[in-house]
Amino acid sequence: xxxxxxxxxxxxxxxxxxxxxxxxxxxxxxxxxxxxxxxxxxxxxxxxxxxxxxxxxxxxxxxxxxxxxxxxxxxxxxxxxxxxxxxxxxxxxxxxxxxxxxxxxxxxxxxxxxxxxxxxxxxxxxxxxxxxxxxxxxxxxxxxxxxxxxxxxxxxxxxxxxxxxxxxxxxxxxxxxxxxxxxxxxxxxxxxxxxxxxxxxxxxxxxxxxxxxxxxxxxxxxxxxxxxxxxxxxxxxxxxxxxxx
Amino acid sequence: xxxxxxxxxxxxxxxxxxxxxxxxxxxxxxxxxxxxxxxxxxxxxxxxxxxxxxxxxxxxxxxxxxxxxxxxxxxxxxxxxxxxxxxxxxxxxxxxxxxxxxxxxxxxxxxxxxxxxxxxxxxxxxxxxxxxxxxxxxxxxxxxxxxxxxxxxxxxxxxxxxxxxxxxxxxxxxxxxxxxxxxxxxxxxxxxxxxxxxxxxxxxxxxxxxxxxxxxxxxxxxxxxxxxxxxxxxxxxxxxxxxxxxxxxxxxxxxxxxxxxxxxxxxxxxxxxxxxxxxxxxxxxxxxxxxxxxxxxxxxxxxxxxxxxxxxxxxxxxxxxxxxxxxxxxxxxxxxxxxxxxxxxxxxxxxxxxxxxxxxxxxxxxxxxxxxxxxxxxxxxxxxxxxxxxxxxxxxxxxxxxxxxxxxxxxxxxxxxxxxxxxxxxxxxxxxxxxxxxxxx
Numbered sequence: 227x228x229x230x231x232x233x234x235x236x237x238x239x240x241x242x243x244x245x246x247x248x249x250x251x252x253x254x255x256x257x258x259x260x261x262x263x264x265x266x267x268x269x270x271x272x273x274x275x276x277x278x279x280x281x282x283x284x285x286x287x288x289x290x291x292x293x294x295x296x297x298x299x300x301x302x303x304x305x306x307x308x309x310x311x312x313x314x315x316x317x318x319x320x321x322x323x324x325x326x327x328x329x330x331x332x333x334x335x336x337x338x339x340x341x342x343x344x345x346x347x348x349x350x351x352x353x354x355x356x357x358x359x360x361x362x363x364x365x366x367x368x369x370x371x372x373x374x375x376x377x378x379x380x381x382x383x384x385x386x387x388x389x390x391x392x393x394x395x396x397x398x399x400x401x402x403x404x405x406x407x408x409x410x411x412x413x414x415x416x417x418x419x420x421x422x423x424x425x426x427x428x429x430x431x432x433x434x435x436x437x438x439x440x441x442x443x444x445x446x447x448x449x450x451x452x453x454x455x456x457x458x459x460x461x462x463x464x465x466x467x468x469x470x471x
Numbered sequence: 472x473x474x475x476x477x478x479x480x481x482x483x484x485x486x487x488x489x490x491x492x493x494x495x496x497x498x499x500x501x502x503x504x505x506x507x508x509x510x511x512x513x514x515x516x517x518x519x520x521x522x523x524x525x526x527x528x529x530x531x532x533x534x535x536x537x538x539x540x541x542x543x544x545x546x547x548x549x550x551x552x553x554x555x556x557x558x559x560x561x562x563x564x565x566x567x568x569x570x571x572x573x574x575x576x577x578x579x580x581x582x583x584x585x586x587x588x589x590x591x592x593x594x595x596x597x598x599x600x601x602x603x604x605x606x607x608x609x610x611x612x613x614x615x616x617x618x619x620x621x622x623x624x625x626x627x628x629x630x631x632x633x634x635x636x637x638x639x640x641x642x643x644x645x646x647x648x649x650x651x652x653x654x655x656x657x658x659x660x661x662x663x664x665x666x667x668x669x670x671x672x673x674x675x676x677x678x679x680x681x682x683x684x685x686x687x688x689x690x691x692x693x694x695x696x697x698x699x700x701x702x703x704x705x706x707x708x709x710x711x712x713x714x715x716x717x718x719x720x721x722x723x724x725x726x727x728x729x730x731x732x733x734x735x736x737x738x739x740x741x742x743x744x745x746x747x748x749x750x751x752x753x754x755x756x757x758x759x760x761x762x763x764x765x766x767x768x769x770x771x772x773x774x775x776x777x778x779x780x781x782x783x784x785x786x787x788x789x790x791x792x793x794x795x796x797x798x799x800x801x802x803x804x805x806x807x808x809x810x811x812x813x814x815x816x817x818x819x820x821x822x823x824x825x826x827x828x829x830x831x832x833x834x835x836x837x838x839x840x841x842x843x844x845x846x847x848x849x850x851x852x853x854x855x856x857x858x859x860x861x862x863x864x865x866x867x868x869x870x871x872x873x874x875x876x877x878x879x880x881x882x883x884x885x886x887x888x889x890x891x892x893x894x895x896x897x898x899x900x901x902x903x904x905x906x907x908x909x910x911x912x
Contacts, residue, residue, distance in 0.1 A: 238493075238533070241536075249560075249561070249564075262494070262496045263494055263496070266494060266495065266496075266536055266538075267536070269536065269537065269538050269539065270536035270537045270538070272539075273537035273538065273539055273540035273547070273549075273561070274537060274540075274561055275561075275565075413493050413533075416491065
């Protein structure tokens with residue numbers, strides 16, 4: 227049985243991942259902002275076979291609160307071996323450009339919160355000699371795009387952080403999984419026009435579940451974002467800066 | 472981009488707006504705007520009962536969480552947007568199955584209630600609505616009402632088979648059926664006349680939970696087809712597989728609309744002959760997993776595209792057992808029309824009544840088949856069939872209908888006025904406006 231902490235647990239993707247672990251009888255500590263939503267998710271996971279589900283309504287903008295969550299989860303579940311960081315927002319780029327405070331707030335939610343959790347969890351997992359640290363980052367972190375660089379920068383920060391962390395904890399048997407989805411049809415992207423590039427939360431959730439079990443290092447989902455990310459990386463800067471993407 | 476069509480892809484309708492529900496709690500601040508509203512699930516209704524031209528559609532597909540599952544007693548409560556596919560993935564490994572299953576897993580729980588669906592075990596279990604213990608109904612006045620046979624009983628009856636018009640179902644609690652294995656022991660028997668078919672029904676109805684037949688509707692003369700009967704297997708039967716549903720990937724997705732000539736009469740006749748003769752012996756028995764048994768078409772995604780851009784009508788009717796003569800006449804009329812398709816289902820409904828006020832299934836012989844849309848010619852044929860069904864004392868299935876006249880509807884469902892009193896004042900559908908618009912001639 228896994229003991230799993232999920233932050234941003236009421237997000238569409240997190241729910242899909244959790245359902246699959248629940249079917250295997252795992253235990254959960256779910257963290258999110260809205261207590262009603264957490265209750266709905268917890269009921270769902272219990273009905274699907276989760277051994278135990280605890281919830282905690284927390285605003286993850288509070289970094290001090292973030293840093294206590296690992297111990298809390300371990301205490302509630304009698305141990306902790308898996309962390310899935312699924313918290314995140316899709317900032318309004320124009321608003322962020324006009325208000326630096328908003329840009330920093332979004333950066334904090336998407337990067338500083340996850341990093342806080344990762345540092346705490348890494349130490350915890352190193353001490354117990356194993357575990358899985360998984361974070362939902364984004365294809366958007368591959369390069370800084372004009373249309374979405376606050377989000378992209380936060381995701382890139384986490385991806386770079388994960389790369390270094392992976393090296394640090396590998397010896398202790400801790401796996402670090404960097405999940406980079408493309409467009410996913412969720413409430414977070416509800417306002418975006420849907421193109422054929424959009425994937426369902428269910429298919430992305432299934433892929434993440436597989437990646438976490440296997441302890442894969444970097445996962446693009448759906449798969450075609452791997453080659454796209456590579457292509458985007460190869461575009462010379464002189465051309466990239468002229469693109470409107 | 473999610474599309475908001477019906478499965479038959481006609482009539483064409485465009486909602487003025489679509490609101491997607493993710494959480495039950497969101498209903499508290501749901502603004503219906505100024506138009507009428509209608510819940511929309513997976514869009515498997517063939518006709519316009521799932522459409523609301525010029526109105527609001529409330530997409531429930533993401534409101535799909537389980538709420539409670541008592542695996543000892545087989546009682547499950549879940550949000551209305553949960554699909555039967557998602558439901559089966561949870562219950563089959565724990566030894567339970569749907570009490571009544573339609574021919575596709577891609578319908579929502581809410582839709583199953585609203586259409587009061589039926590399946591191959593109607594003669595033993597009745598309709599889906601008979602296994603609904605309770606549900607919650609959200610009404611446009613902001614109230615939420617729990618409905619059961621004892622509580623808000625009138626709304627309970629009206630909502631089962633109520634085509635989504637009585638309000639939005641937020642969750643449903645059903646009683647599941649015990650199974651010892653995910654596989655069935657199935658027999659398939661060839662018959663060469665209608666009397667042979669009736670004899671097979673008679674000898675099978677007591678001993679078999681599931682019976683269904685396919686017939687060749689394109690061939691005049693004696694009715695021929697394949698009769699299937701099955702029971703869930705005992706524990707350990709089959710190939711000793713575990714009880715989890717096998718992951719069956721879709722075989723293919725129909726990538727585009729086939730040209731409408733693709734399914735011409737000659738091709739379909741040939742197809743029918745092949746189906747009829749594919750099985751070498753007159754009887755074959757085998758063990759089969761539940762998915763291919765119940766949901767053979769689910770492996771071909773978007774199969775409705777085979778009928779081309781113009782779409783198709785599905786026609787399902789039931790006539791009382793004593794109107795067997797009329798039933799044969801209808802078969803004859805269809806065979807001579809050269810318009811039917813190869814997808815034809817024949818079944819004998821049993822006498823178990825549904826709690827639903829507007830439910831379609833009732834004791835008798837039922838036939839469901841597709842008609843590619845060939846315009847006026849098709850509409851004339853279906854209108855003529857309505858006449859046969861009326862004279863035989865039968866009725867036509869509203870959840871599959873896209874064209875019956877208001878007069879026919881009101882004749883088939885004389886209780887519609889009583890039902891109309893239970894409709895939510897802010898809810899409507901293209902179907903409902905069509906079948907209630909004109910006064911009965």
